[in-house]
Structure formats: C-alpha cells, structure tokens
Amino acid sequence: THILMGALIFGRKMPRTAWAGAAGGIAPDVPMLAIVAVLRLSGYSFGDIFGRLYWENWWQIANAIGHNFLLWGSVFVLSAYLIRRQAQGALPKLAFAFSGSALVHSAIDFLCHREDAHMQFWPLTRWKFVSPVSYWDSAYFGREFGLFEAMFGIAMAIALFRIWQSWPVRTAFALAIVLYAAVPAFFSFNLGG
Numbered sequence: 001t002h003i004l005m006g007a008l009i010f011g012r013k014m015p016r017t018a019w020a021g022a023a024g025g026i027a028p029d030v031p032m033l034a035i036v037a038v039l040r041l042s043g044y045s046f047g048d049i050f051g052r053l054y055w056e057n058w059w060q061i062a063n064a065i066g067h068n069f070l071l072w073g074s075v076f077v078l079s080a081y082l083i084r085r086q087a088q089g090a091l092p093k094l095a096f097a098f099s100g101s102a103l104v105h106s107a108i109d110f111l112c113h114r115e116d117a118h119m120q121f122w123p124l125t126r127w128k129f130v131s132p133v134s135y136w137d138s139a140y141f142g143r144e145f146g147l148f149e150a151m152f153g154i155a156m157a158i159a160l161f162r163i164w165q166s167w168p169v170r171t172a173f174a175l176a177i178v179l180y181a182a183v184p185a186f187f188s189f190n191l192g193g
Contacts, residue, residue, distance in 0.1 A: 001156075002025035002026060002108070003025040004156040005101070006021035006022050006023070006101030006104065007019075007021050007025070008156050009104065010024070010096070012163060014093075016090060018097075018164075020094040020101070021098065021101040022101070023101075025101045025105055027066070027101075027105070030066060032062070032063060035059060054116070060118075064120065066118075067106040067109055068106070072099045072102040073099075075095055076099040079092045079093075079096040080096055110131070111131055113134065113135070117129055151180075153180040154180045158173075161173040
C-alpha cells in the first residue's frame, strides 16, 4: 500500500518520480525487512522475532531511524528548496518524491500503530504515540482498517493501471488488485472475518 501510494502521489506523470515515490514508500520498512530476513535465515521463528527480539532496543532504534520524521522531513524540505531554486538535474525531484513518500509512510504508521509504535522523533526523544487504531489488531479496529486498506489499495492500483500504459507494469497492478481482493475474501470466508 505504501509503495502504491508513493507512486500515485509523486509520479502521476513522470515515471522516474513514480519509481522514486514507490521506493520511498517502502524505505521506512527496509531496516525491519532486513532484520527479519537475517533472523529467519539464522533460524529464529516468527514468534521469537516479533514476540521478543522486535522489542529489543537496537531494533527499536532501527525502526526509529527508518520512520524518522526529522530525517525524511529534512530531505523533503531541502529537496523542495532546491526545486524552487531551479536546481539543475533530476536529483532534487527524485529526492522530493522519495522523501515525501517515506514521510507519508511514516505519518500513516504514526496513526496506525499501538504498542508497536515507532520513536519517530528519535534521537530528540524516545516518545511513541500509541494510536487508538491498530492496522492489525482487531481489538483496535484492525479488521476495519484492513478492509479500508484493501479497498484503498484496489482504488490506487486501478488509478495507476489507467495512468501507465506499459503492459508489464499494468500486469503488476492487476496482480495487486487480485491480491488486495483475495486476502480479505480469504479471511472472511475461511476464518470468519
């Protein structure tokens, strides 16, 4: 969802900024994805990874860096300044799309994480906003958020499908639509919601 959102917001007309927006959409989660991959390859179970290791200080700091409002906000403001000053080259526009998308991702996670929230103003503070909404916990609107995310993902994939004419890219968006529809359908029909 973060990838589609970054591509749609920052790259409607320009393929290079769409790719930068898509990459920025996943960037905040790269530390977590890398950590999970290394731990799984080392033989740790998902239960041990997310039940114990996720809460270790080193991992919390990695998440804080990845979802950092100060980092992404600084790059976003600097690149916007360079664009306004008509800096030469594509780098300011790509940095704008990348950091803007990472900032949007971080803001959404700020609003949709509870106990698993990130220290998004680190290193200034270790404070975490514990949202009343969880993107995954059904006790805190996780089911409703999941359904909303599926509908939103389908809408974004359809919009991107209509914008981009390349058949390989369109095939990826069509696959995304199928997956967004299939996952909630699976849980609704097989697991009672």
